[in-house]
Amino acid sequence: MSSAWADAALLLASPSPSCSPLARPRYGRLRKGFPCTTRSKAGFQINHYQARSLKVxxxxxxxxxxxxxxxxxxxxxxxxxxxxxxxxxxxxxxxxxxxxxxxxxxxxxxxxxxxxxxxxxxxxxxxxxxxxxxxxxxxxxxxxxxxxxxxxxxxxxxTPALSSSGGPVRDVSSLPNQEYKLQSIHSQDALEMIQNHLNLIMGEQAAAPLDTVVEISNLNLGKLYAASIMYGYFLKRVDERFQLEKTMKTLPPSLNEKLFTERDIKPNPFMDMESLVRMTPDGEMADVEEDEETNPNKLRSYVSRLDADTLQRYATIRSKESVSLIEKQTQALFGRPDIKVLDDGSVNAKDGKTVTLTFTELTHLVLEAAGFGAFLWEAESHVESKYHFVNS
Structure with a gap:
C-alpha cells in the first residue's frame, strides 16, 4: 500500500547537506537524512538530559x-x-x-x-x-x-498537530515534564537502545543545550517521527523475545558469531537500520565499549547476533492496518507532504514548511513516537489474539 508518507519515508537515508548557522559560524546536523539549522545557547547532554516536554x-x-x-x-x-x-x-x-x-x-x-x-x-x-x-x-x-x-x-x-505555519519557538519554561513517563514505557534494555537512537539523531549536536533551536522541514520531521515509531515497534517486538530468552536462561554465553552489517538488511520504507547498530563508512562495525557489544545480557548485543532474515522479519510491520496508522498519525501531526513520482519511478518530495522547535521538544517527539511504536505492537498483538488479520 502506497501513500504520501510511505513514499516520503523512502528518502530517510538520503544524504543530507550541511546545516546553515543562524547566530554564528557553527555547523551541525541532527543525523543523516535530516538536514536542519541550529542555534545554541549553552550545554546539552543527551544521555543525561532533563528535558521538559511539550505542553498538550x-x-x-x-x-x-x-x-x-x-x-x-x-x-x-x-x-x-x-x-x-x-x-x-x-x-x-x-x-x-x-x-x-x-x-x-x-x-x-x-x-x-x-x-x-x-x-x-x-x-x-x-x-x-x-x-x-x-x-x-x-x-x-x-x-x-x-x-x-x-x-x-x-x-x-x-502531542497535538503542529501549527501549519511553524510559528515562533515556544516557551518551554512552564511545560510539564513527561520524560520519565515516556521512558517508563520501555524496559531498561530497550531504553538504552532508544538513548542510542537519540544520540544518532542529534549527532555532533548531542552536547548542545536543551534550549538549542532547531529549524527542520515538516517533511524531515515527519520522516523522523515515522522512523521512530518503527524503531519503537521493532524494539518492543525483539525485546519480548530477548526478555523471554533471558528469563529462560537460553541466551548465548558469548559473542562468537559475526555481527550483521547493513548489507544484510533489505531497505525499509520507515526504519533506518543505522539506529540498530552503529556502522563506520566502510561497513565495518564501529568501535564501541566491550561491555555494551559483547555482554550477552544486553539487548543491543542480542540484536547484533540475530541473523539477517530474523532481523528483517522483526523490523517489518506485520499488518497493512498498522502501516496505515503510522501514515495517518504522521500526516495528522505534520501535514501531507508534497510527493511526486517521476517518470523513471523515483520519488521526489519537497521539504515544504519549516518547523522551529527546541531540542527539548524534538526529544519529546522522538520519545513519544518510540512509545507509540511500542504500544502499536501491543495493540496489534492483542487484536490479533481476538481477530486474525496480521500477515505473519
Whole structure:
C-alpha cells in the first residue's frame, strides 16, 4: 500500500547537506537524512538530559467545537463509540474493544457465508469488497484507540498537530515534564537502545543545550517521527523475545558469531537500520565499549547476533492496518507532504514548511513516537489474539 508518507519515508537515508548557522559560524546536523539549522545557547547532554516536554491537553480542540483525543479523528461508528468511552469510562476500553472485535468476527463470517451462495455475482463481490474496507477502517481505529488507552494508562499526554505555519519557538519554561513517563514505557534494555537512537539523531549536536533551536522541514520531521515509531515497534517486538530468552536462561554465553552489517538488511520504507547498530563508512562495525557489544545480557548485543532474515522479519510491520496508522498519525501531526513520482519511478518530495522547535521538544517527539511504536505492537498483538488479520 502506497501513500504520501510511505513514499516520503523512502528518502530517510538520503544524504543530507550541511546545516546553515543562524547566530554564528557553527555547523551541525541532527543525523543523516535530516538536514536542519541550529542555534545554541549553552550545554546539552543527551544521555543525561532533563528535558521538559511539550505542553498538550488530553482533549484537543479541533477548531470546530469538537473535542479530539488525539491527532487522528475517529470516523467509524466503532471508533466513535470507543472514543466516547475513552473520555468517560476508560476502564471499560478492554472489554469494549473485545466486544467490537467479536462483532467484526461475526460480520466477517456472515459475509463469507453469503459470498459462498453467490460466488459469481460481480455486484455482490463489489459489495463484499466495500464491506471488507469498512472492517479494515474499523480495525485501524480499534488499534488506534488501544494505543491511546495505553498512553492514558501511563498518564502521558499526546502531542497535538503542529501549527501549519511553524510559528515562533515556544516557551518551554512552564511545560510539564513527561520524560520519565515516556521512558517508563520501555524496559531498561530497550531504553538504552532508544538513548542510542537519540544520540544518532542529534549527532555532533548531542552536547548542545536543551534550549538549542532547531529549524527542520515538516517533511524531515515527519520522516523522523515515522522512523521512530518503527524503531519503537521493532524494539518492543525483539525485546519480548530477548526478555523471554533471558528469563529462560537460553541466551548465548558469548559473542562468537559475526555481527550483521547493513548489507544484510533489505531497505525499509520507515526504519533506518543505522539506529540498530552503529556502522563506520566502510561497513565495518564501529568501535564501541566491550561491555555494551559483547555482554550477552544486553539487548543491543542480542540484536547484533540475530541473523539477517530474523532481523528483517522483526523490523517489518506485520499488518497493512498498522502501516496505515503510522501514515495517518504522521500526516495528522505534520501535514501531507508534497510527493511526486517521476517518470523513471523515483520519488521526489519537497521539504515544504519549516518547523522551529527546541531540542527539548524534538526529544519529546522522538520519545513519544518510540512509545507509540511500542504500544502499536501491543495493540496489534492483542487484536490479533481476538481477530486474525496480521500477515505473519
Amino acid at each position: 491537553e488530553a482533549k484537543m480542540d479541533s477548531g470546530d467545537g469538537e473535542t479530539q483525543l488525539a491527532p487522528v479523528k475517529f470516523e467509524t461508528p466503532s471508533g466513535q463509540l470507543l472514543a466516547q468511552i475513552l473520555q468517560s469510562q476508560p476502564h471499560l476500553i478492554p472489554v469494549t474493544v473485545d466486544q467490537q472485535l467479536e462483532n467484526l468476527t461475526a460480520e466477517k463470517i456472515a459475509q463469507k457465508e453469503k459470498a459462498a451462495k453467490v460466488p459469481e455475482d460481480l455486484l455482490y463481490k463489489r459489495i463484499a469488497e466495500v464491506k471488507e474496507k469498512e472492517r479494515q477502517n474499523t480495525l485501524e481505529e480499534i488499534i488506534y484507540c488501544w494505543i491511546l488507552f495505553k498512553f492514558m494508562e501511563n498518564d502521558i499526554q499526546m
